[in-house]
Amino acid sequence: MHDANLTIRTVTDRTAWDAEVDxxxxxxxxxxxxxxxxxxxxxxxxxxxxxxxxxxxxGLAQVLERRLxxxxxxxxxxxxxxxxxxxxxxxxxxxxxxxxxxAVVRWCRDEVGGVGVTLEPDWxxxxxxxxxxxxxxxxxxxxxxxxxxxxxxxxxxxxAAMAKKTRQYIxxxxxxxxxxxxxxxxxxxxxxxxxxxxxxERAGFGLHEDDxxxxxxxxxxxxxxxxxxxxxxxxxxxxxxxxxFVWFAASARTSxxxxxxxxxxxxxxxxxxxxxxxxxxxxxxRGVVRYDVNGLLNDGISTFKRGFxxxxxxxxxxxxxxxxxxxxxxxxxxxxxxxxxxSLRGGR
Numbered sequence: 001m002h003d004a005n006l007t008i009r010t011v012t013d014r015t016a017w018d019a020e021v022d023x024x025x026x027x028x029x030x031x032x033x034x035x036x037x038x039x040x041x042x043x044x045x046x047x048x049x050x051x052x053x054x055x056x057x058x059g060l061a062q063v064l065e066r067r068l069x070x071x072x073x074x075x076x077x078x079x080x081x082x083x084x085x086x087x088x089x090x091x092x093x094x095x096x097x098x099x100x101x102x103a104v105v106r107w108c109r110d111e112v113g114g115v116g117v118t119l120e121p122d123w124x125x126x127x128x129x130x131x132x133x134x135x136x137x138x139x140x141x142x143x144x145x146x147x148x149x150x151x152x153x154x155x156x157x158x159x160a161a162m163a164k165k166t167r168q169y170i171x172x173x174x175x176x177x178x179x180x181x182x183x184x185x186x187x188x189x190x191x192x193x194x195x196x197x198x199x200x201e202r203a204g205f206g207l208h209e210d211d212x213x214x215x216x217x218x219x220x221x222x223x224x225x226x227x228x229x230x231x232x233x234x235x236x237x238x239x240x241x242x243x244x245f246v247w248f249a250a251s252a253r254t255s256x257x258x259x260x261x262x263x264x265x266x267x268x269x270x271x272x273x274x275x276x277x278x279x280x281x282x283x284x285x286r287g288v289v290r291y292d293v294n295g296l297l298n299d300g301i302s303t304f305k306r307g308f309x310x311x312x313x314x315x316x317x318x319x320x321x322x323x324x325x326x327x328x329x330x331x332x333x334x335x336x337x338x339x340x341x342x343s344l345r346g347g348r
Contacts (some may be wrong), residue, residue, distance in 0.1 A: 003102040005045045006058065015055030018223075020049070020060055021251060024312070025088020025229065027080035027122045028256050030062045033219035034086055038064050038344070043077075048107060050082070050100050059084045059100030059118030067341065072330050078104065079142065080122040080256075087122075090251055097123075098130035100323075105131065105321050116322040122254070124163045125314040129237055137318030139333035143295030144317035145345050146310055151284040151291055157346040158280065166273065166307035173229070179239035180278035183226040189217060191247040192261075199261025203301070213259070216247075223250055227279045229262075229271035234347035244271040246279050254290040255283045276308065 011017045014032045021030050028034065035045030041184045045066040045174050050059035061082035084100045086092035101119065101341070108117040120142050149158065159167055183189055193210050200207045217224055225245045230239035244262035248255045283291055293305045298310060304310070
């Protein structure tokens, strides 16, 4: 397949877009709501439908555009995309994948321009891609090393792949006086955000204002489940006080951890272990088959994540296609470039 034979049109129907992303097995960061969250700030979302000569959809890409100062003009970014037909069942052929990607890049060059485009596909490392002019990104946003659980496995199989200590702590937290369930209502969400602020102070990472996270919940809606471990506020009262939480973006095929944290009591009770197991099983019941922990680093949070499987996953990583002679100066010389990346990654 050649990209010259493909047609790109923008999509303006939210329901139709999300249905197509789900039908093609796309990542939740390609859902309409995520674009709206970023669109409330400095980014402008574009939803592109790529069709073949016969009119059939062969790919999708939610492109985020950011205007830049002076000669840099603009930047395009495609989070966990493009989505290509056949991705969900592993039948995508190399020619189609490459043609769709080239067509999206061509649209970004023609319609946005500026310094270039950064793509971060949801593809395994080593996936063939014929994309002239591409190079590894200087300022990646998402981490390519991650852990993706296969939720087609049953409880015993998932547990068997865990570290022994992880299994022990799951059982320990399940014996505590805790209730693991979905967060409902604004007050419970705000209580989770308070825990998140405490977690960020303890771990030393930056956050957005609370209204940003409320916007995530509002725009993603049912695609943004939040689960928490609840303790009792009073000895004989209901389980109404969250002590740990984990928050997702979820499409039909993939759940992606966005945020999480716990307070001192949650730490003492190892609540995050039982909570994560509850979230894993809840996502499986939802029909999701991939549970992505959203990156592994060399920190305590990643050590916790690694305990839930005996493997790691390496994705293809961030790919840049420069459009301008100013590309190198933008990536290497400007503090603003780092601020742009932080604005996209912020609030881990």
